[in-house]
Amino acid sequence: MSDVDILQVTTFVVIVLIVAAWYLSYAAARLDRLHAKAEGAMSALDAQLVRRAEATLELANSGALDPATALLLADAATESVERTTEHPLAEDLLDGQHFGGREEVESALSEVLSVTLTDDVVTRLRADGDELVDESLDRIASSALRVRMARRFHNDAVREVRRVRGKWVVRVFRLAGHAALPERVEFDDDLPSALAR
């Protein structure tokens, strides 16, 4: 009689342990995928920001703009390019997805783009028919649009990571390992209205 009881209890305990182990691994794998998604979204955002800064520099150096405008654009774009090269993203990713304090620099570039590339200026630049200028305007427009998208997708992924990491199972069993908590990236990413169409 007591033999059967011990067998039953052992079986029960083993089953519970297997289920618990499976659930923990499952939760860890799910969190891992969410982290990967957030990292991927961050690197997409980064790539578009670099593209935007490079295209802006190209336009500034094209000679099609007046020197004051060109200098403003070049200044803001150089700042952005320098910040990316000084703080390579790989490093940020390793120590947990921080944007490296670039928010202000990128906001500044958005602002300068909006102030300088007004509807009139863009219409005039387009009318000149310079192929290189046209191309850099197109590249600024397309990368700025993708920056907007990538930032939202990234922030949405961050929200999901943070929600899952708030669960008690994840906290008690430290399923997140050493991965730092990702953070939302907030900066002004408005497109100049002339480039928004």
Added chain:
Amino acid sequence: MRIGIVCPYSWDVPGGVQFHVRDLAEVFIGQGHDVSVLAPADEDSDLPSYLTSCGRAVPVRYNGSVARLTFGPVTSARVTRWLETGGFDVVHLHEPVTPSVSLMALWAAEEPVVATFHTSTVRSRAMHAANPLLRPSLEKIRARIAVSEDAARTVRRHLGGDTYIIPNGVHVDAFDVAPRRPGWTGTPDAPTLAFLGRVDEPRKGLGVALAALPAVLDVHPRARLLVAGPGEADDLLKRVEPRVAAATVVLGAVSDADKASLLRSVDAYLAPHLGGESFGIVLVEAMAAGAPVVASDLSAFVAVLDGGRVGVTFEAGSAAALGEAVVGLLADPARREHLSREGRDRARTFDWSRVSGQVMAVYETVLEGAHAELAEPPRGLWSRFVRSVPGTGGS
């Protein structure tokens, strides 16, 4: 790019989501992309070559109305086969929380997933029930698109988080060049007004338009209201004044070409909807055709009209306000001319050339992120067992 698009509603039945998917697929095919659409459809009917049917749709009560959806093991197997043979770079799901084929595809997909939310139903029990059963699958979505601020608000309320807003598209040029019909064209003493939409669905507001007509007929006795759309109007017309019934011309369901001609011909297009609209594609079509728009002040409509700037809005449901707005507009040809010009301009924002470009930008952004992730294949039996839970995106 190889794109797989999933539409949850029956392809045989006309509807906003179906038209959106059809146009999007055709625009991308025109640009040289490889597109396959998966949707419920009657296999005996004439289907486009890019469409794969996942079975016949069944009418079911769902979220307060009857929807034609597919579900069950056979459909599920077809979805899996479509994904396996498709080899898609990106899978674009429409209405992913509708219990139909989009949800199944979300469950099964291993490809990067983009999802578009169309509804703005306040009482969206489906989205609410989605917690927490569907949470892990929803986490597979890398980019969430909403068709309007209203749809985005619904997503935020039920699922939380942000969406990127990309409006529905319209082939603006098709409306701009449609020929005018003499029978539908208004004259100064016999102006014409248009109503489009199901006539027997109270939400579309034909009742409001008919109730507003006496005020218009007092000033313009020879005015006519042209009603285009499927459904039986007899019941409604029996209950109105004889002169209103006489001034109402019921055209029935019309072809796309006739719809464009109708909007090109009339002096004003009326959108007296009472609610439940998340976008308002007909308003864009009317603007593209150059018809001045008189619309109820639903937030989705006001947004399409650029804050009400490119149309006349009135309090939703108020026949008196609609009558007053129409009489005012008919008395002011300069304003009609102005609205027509501004509306044409505004409609350009919704042209497929622009809308498809934005959708493609979403695909590219998502792919860039997906490629940046370290591809780490699961090692060992246990790891595979853990990761292969259906609906969680394991591979």
